[in-house]
Amino acid sequence: MQKFVIHIEETGESYTAADTRSVLEGMEALGKKGIPVGCRQGGCGVCKVQVLEGQFTRRVMSRAHVSAEEEAAGCVLSCRIYPRSDLRLNVVGAMKKNVCRPADAGAASLSPNP
Template sequence: MHTVEIAGSGRRYACAPGQNLLRAMEVLGQRGIPAGCRGGGCGVCKVRIEAGQYHVGKMSRACLTEAEQRAGLVLACKTYPDSDIRLRPVALLQRCLERHAGRRESA
């Protein structure tokens, strides 16, 4: 098992090597990465990998350009850890985390 850290949120979860980053989070009932089609075609789960080794499956170039991928952006639904991972929210994910944090503070 590898540990996935969502940078800036204090959240961590376990992910098996053969499991994609998004599915591992969902199986554990965690929140943090927004989900759309779960098949690499919508781009909703785009994140930036800051640290760690990983490999990716086929992703739509309409959602993730080669330049974005070289810059460390990936789709969580098509990314598999080879080591512990630290990922950084992109704009949509950052808003989701901030909204969820606000709910916890008001509870």
């Protein structure tokens, strides 16, 4: 088993992922609340990312969610890729809102109404 560093461009966060776990599984380990994980089989499309740099093994994913053109531009479903080197990626689609949320998001003032 090898381990690689996955870097998320939008947040500047990095995490270590084993080559035996999907990029999505590693992302979940960051402890972000509300990461949509959907089917985990490449059929729902909620975990789309764009790999900017690095090598990975890709498993079958639905063309309804990742076209051949998108894939050529590095867009894949994070549940269906396994790192083979360090990766640098952007989060796109449904996951972006939760993965890229600031750490203190939702921590609004709770002062009572007068």
